[in-house]
Amino acid sequence: MITLDLTLPDTRYPIHIGHGLLDQVELILPHLRIPQVAIITNDVVAPLYLQRLTQQLEKHGVRTIPVVLPDGEEHKNWQTLNLIFDALLAANAERKTTLIALGGGVIGDMTGFAAACYQRGAPFIQIPTTLLAQVDSSVGGKTAINHPLGKNMIGAFYQPQLVVADMDLLATLPERELSAGIAEIIKYGLLGDIDFLGWLEANMDKLRARDPVALQYAVRRSCEMKAEIVGQDEKEQGVRALLNLGHTFGHAIEAGLGYGKWLHGEAVGAGMVLAAAASQAMGWLTADDVARVQALIAAAGLPIRSPDFGAAEWLRHMGHDKKVESGVIRFVLLQQLGQAVIQPGLPATLLESLFHSPHIDPALARQ
Amino acid sequence: MITLDLTLPDTRYPIHIGHGLLDQVELILPHLRIPQVAIITNDVVAPLYLQRLTQQLEKHGVRTIPVVLPDGEEHKNWQTLNLIFDALLAANAERKTTLIALGGGVIGDMTGFAAACYQRGAPFIQIPTTLLAQVDSSVGGKTAINHPLGKNMIGAFYQPQLVVADMDLLATLPERELSAGIAEIIKYGLLGDIDFLGWLEANMDKLRARDPVALQYAVRRSCEMKAEIVGQDEKEQGVRALLNLGHTFGHAIEAGLGYGKWLHGEAVGAGMVLAAAASQAMGWLTADDVARVQALIAAAGLPIRSPDFGAAEWLRHMGHDKKVESGVIRFVLLQQLGQAVIQPGLPATLLESLFHSPHIDPALARQ
Ligand SMILES: NC(=O)c1ccc[n+]([C@@H]2O[C@H](COP(=O)([O-])OP(=O)(O)OC[C@H]3O[C@@H](n4cnc5c(N)ncnc54)[C@H](O)[C@@H]3O)[C@@H](O)[C@H]2O)c1
Ligand SMILES: NC(=O)c1ccc[n+]([C@@H]2O[C@H](COP(=O)([O-])OP(=O)(O)OC[C@H]3O[C@@H](n4cnc5c(N)ncnc54)[C@H](O)[C@@H]3O)[C@@H](O)[C@H]2O)c1
Ligand SMILES: [Zn+2]
Ligand SMILES: [Zn+2]
Numbered sequence: 237m238i239t240l241d242l243t244l245p246d247t248r249y250p251i252h253i254g255h256g257l258l259d260q261v262e263l264i265l266p267h268l269r270i271p272q273v274a275i276i277t278n279d280v281v282a283p284l285y286l287q288r289l290t291q292q293l294e295k296h297g298v299r300t301i302p303v304v305l306p307d308g309e310e311h312k313n314w315q316t317l318n319l320i321f322d323a324l325l326a327a328n329a330e331r332k333t334t335l336i337a338l339g340g341g342v343i344g345d346m347t348g349f350a351a352a353c354y355q356r357g358a359p360f361i362q363i364p365t366t367l368l369a370q371v372d373s374s375v376g377g378k379t380a381i382n383h384p385l386g387k388n389m390i391g392a393f394y395q396p397q398l399v400v401a402d403m404d405l406l407a408t409l410p411e412r413e414l415s416a417g418i419a420e421i422i423k424y425g426l427l428g429d430i431d432f433l434g435w436l437e438a439n440m441d442k443l444r445a446r447d448p449v450a451l452q453y454a455v456r457r458s459c460e461m462k463a464e465i466v467g468q469d470e471k472e473q474g475v476r477a478l479l480n481l482g483h484t485f486g487h488a489i490e491a492g493l494g495y496g497k498w499l500h501g502e503a504v505g506a507g508m509v510l511a512a513a514a515s516q517a518m519g520w521l522t523a524d525d526v527a528r529v530q531a532l533i534a535a536a537g538l539p540i541r542s543p544d545f546g547a548a549e550w551l552r553h554m555g556h557d558k559k560v561e562s563g564v565i566r567f568v569l570l571q572q573l574g575q576a577v578i579q580p581g582l583p584a585t586l587l588e589s590l591f592h593s594p595h596i597d598p599a600l601a602r603q
Numbered sequence: 604m605i606t607l608d609l610t611l612p613d614t615r616y617p618i619h620i621g622h623g624l625l626d627q628v629e630l631i632l633p634h635l636r637i638p639q640v641a642i643i644t645n646d647v648v649a650p651l652y653l654q655r656l657t658q659q660l661e662k663h664g665v666r667t668i669p670v671v672l673p674d675g676e677e678h679k680n681w682q683t684l685n686l687i688f689d690a691l692l693a694a695n696a697e698r699k700t701t702l703i704a705l706g707g708g709v710i711g712d713m714t715g716f717a718a719a720c721y722q723r724g725a726p727f728i729q730i731p732t733t734l735l736a737q738v739d740s741s742v743g744g745k746t747a748i749n750h751p752l753g754k755n756m757i758g759a760f761y762q763p764q765l766v767v768a769d770m771d772l773l774a775t776l777p778e779r780e781l782s783a784g785i786a787e788i789i790k791y792g793l794l795g796d797i798d799f800l801g802w803l804e805a806n807m808d809k810l811r812a813r814d815p816v817a818l819q820y821a822v823r824r825s826c827e828m829k830a831e832i833v834g835q836d837e838k839e840q841g842v843r844a845l846l847n848l849g850h851t852f853g854h855a856i857e858a859g860l861g862y863g864k865w866l867h868g869e870a871v872g873a874g875m876v877l878a879a880a881a882s883q884a885m886g887w888l889t890a891d892d893v894a895r896v897q898a899l900i901a902a903a904g905l906p907i908r909s910p911d912f913g914a915a916e917w918l919r920h921m922g923h924d925k926k927v928e929s930g931v932i933r934f935v936l937l938q939q940l941g942q943a944v945i946q947p948g949l950p951a952t953l954l955e956s957l958f959h960s961p962h963i964d965p966a967l968a969r970q
Pocket of ligand 1: 278284307339341345368371372375377379406409411413500
């Protein structure tokens with residue numbers, strides 16, 4: 237196990253990364269304010285891991301309230317969030333009861349937001365069970381639910397007490413979800429670490445084969461980069477926005493297709509290709525750079541061609557993104573591979589040509 | 604106009620108290636991050652004051668999004684909150700759009716919570732239009748909505764940029780609402796300022812007649828005390844809990860009767876009588892002290908006799924209160940008049956005798 241520290245102005249917390257951590261409840265116990273937790277999970281993860289966690293905790297005298305939600309991004313909404321509140325209040329959960337998120341990013345985001353709001357703030361712990369959640373959503377304190385008019389529009393910045401990333405839990409993850417997680421890992425290489433990008437190109441096969449050493453290294457490097465960036469800018473007033481590489485496009489894809497059609501990571505994968513193509517159009521990346529990005533994303537088993545909404549639809553969906561300021565969309569582009577920058581606004585002609593996807597090598601596109 | 608400052612570890616903001624302030628938009632303009640606001644109000648307050656505020660702002664080039672919600676505590680819930688999000692997203696409101704709460708505590712609490720959650724945090728301004736909101740709910744950053752299983756159970760600590768308390772707006776306030784506001788003013792005297800308690804006894808008639816000088820003094824002294832206490836303990840980990848004097852009982856009354864039957868301030872009025880009676884049972888207040896409390900609350904036009912739920916119901920409703928810790932209800936009682944203390948737990952026999960109201964002089968009870 238290795239442990240990273242995320243240090244913020246008002247708090248700091250450990251991120252444990254390793255194997256067999258789900259059974260090591262001694263990692264969790266010191267963080268509980270009272271011996272009572274609510275374990276928030278879903279009906280896919282619960283049969284796999286809920287009982288193990290519950291038994292370990294109860295063995296140590298911790299009362300557990302299980303809350304099993306329906307699975308899926310389409311349930312990341314107020315109705316489902318309210319099921320958490322219903323369960324907490326029915327069980328007389330207190331302000332000091334700790335909420336534990338046992339699941340992927342959907343469970344993590346909803347649990348974190350529920351914790352932020354329950355009695356104006358209860359403690360919570362992240363036990364991410366998807367690769368995406370381990371390298372991204374469980375770290376950094378962004379929490380949210382979706383609104384019919386926009387993804388993650390309702391939420392809070394609210395930090396967990398602790399993150400426990402157990403590689404073993406990835407054994408049961410569907411292949412498509414694994415790839416979606418790799419999308420966010422590629423993002424870190426692209427936005428800030430060209431060496432890591434090279435490592436990913438060299439080790440993509442191992443990652444997809446779930447080689448434990450490769451996985452742990454990729455999770456660790458990703459969390460290091462995320463912790464460093466979030467440590468500099470918790471509330472996304474500056475550098476943290478770089479973590480949205482591929483996301484303005486990606487969110488538009490998710491919204492345009494309807495949430496849940498493509499996985500978040502898949503949309504981000506195709507979104508990063510668009511970001512690379514836009515960066516080439518700005519004169520920053522070469523055609524070879526863009527091809528390299530496409531090849532890596534394709535090697536991860538991710539789509540590299542975005543749906544064809546037409547420019548008007550694209551703009552409409554991107555206009556609802558949180559990265560809009562005074563009507564100007566703040567794009568994250570690549571000055572070069574391994575160096576992302578914020579670009580407020582892009583010429584309409586550039587965007588239009590982008591959305592007809594001339595930059596994407598059809599041979600590499602999915603299907 | 605007088606201006607108080609509320610100073611917190613991470614922020615500080617002004618509280619303006621005076622007459623004719625609604626038309627002085629120059630108080631508001633410097634606090635806007637972009638020239639766009641959403642004015643959140645309800646269908647009672649909108650016909651009275653919305654147009655005036657909108658016109659003043661638009662005259663200065665500020666785009667306004669009006670959001671008129673249904674009136675009433677029974678609408679302080681997720682459904683109504685969602686109407687705010689719907690309107691914000693439909694109008695493409697951004698993270699820097701300022702939400703302005705134009706209304707009583709219900710509008711203020713919901714607007715503050717909506718601002719806390721919208722895109723993980725938009726700025727907001729309080730323009731309280733009830734006496735209760737001016738002396739209590741608009742100051743200090745507690746925001747919330749109700750849940751069927753508990754009042755204010757879902758919310759956030761989230762501070763406004765600015766509070767503008769205009770005494771003139773109280774002219775249209777129904778008498779019963781005026782009294783409800785006075786309940787919270789009496790609370791400040793009881794919990795921390797015996798001189799102010801004396802002033803209230805001497806000036807209750809003036810307050811109820813809406814004497815402008817008396818009102819402004821009462822609002823000012825209340826806000827001073829609230830700002831001082833919140834400044835010491837923003838997140839209610841200690842001294843801020845004293846502001847809940849009368850509220851553990853009061854919330855149980857509101858929940859027991861069903862939200863909206865009694866006004867919040869009325870429930871707090873009767874709740875403070877119970878708190879005084881419990882303090883007498885603890886040997887802290889004299890019978891004369893309790894009579895003095897009852898007389899002042901009655902003089903404010905507030906109920907002094909609580910509904911007779913029976914002890915079991917009382918305990919059930921109080922058990923859902925946020926001031927429960929490890930199963931122990933943390934009561935706020937009076938060591939003496941003008942000095943409140945936290946009392947974790949009370950003997951069952953004391954509570955039972957309390958709920959049969961032997962301490963309340965029937966001659967003073969309402970009806
Ligand atoms: N908060 C942030 O900073 C942040 C960052 C990135 C993404 N997100 C959010 O994360 C969400 C996506 O997260 P996700 O990709 O983890 O999706 P997810 O939570 O829906 O999980 C994907 C699927 O895998 C299942 N699953 C989870 N763990 C499993 C396991 N160990 N074995 C088998 N199946 C398992 C889930 O039940 C689900 O069906 C999106 O809502 C996105 O907005 C948030
Ligand atoms: N956040 C806090 O710290 C805090 C503190 C105390 C109370 N509260 C909350 O505040 C709420 C009660 O606030 P309230 O008493 O202001 O109730 P309210 O907001 O319901 O207002 C009372 C009534 O007066 C009407 N009204 C408002 N201004 C008016 C005006 N100028 N002229 C005529 N009518 C007017 C309203 O429409 C409503 O019908 C409760 O929900 C309570 O939980 C919050
Ligand atoms: Zn992402
Ligand atoms: Zn109150």
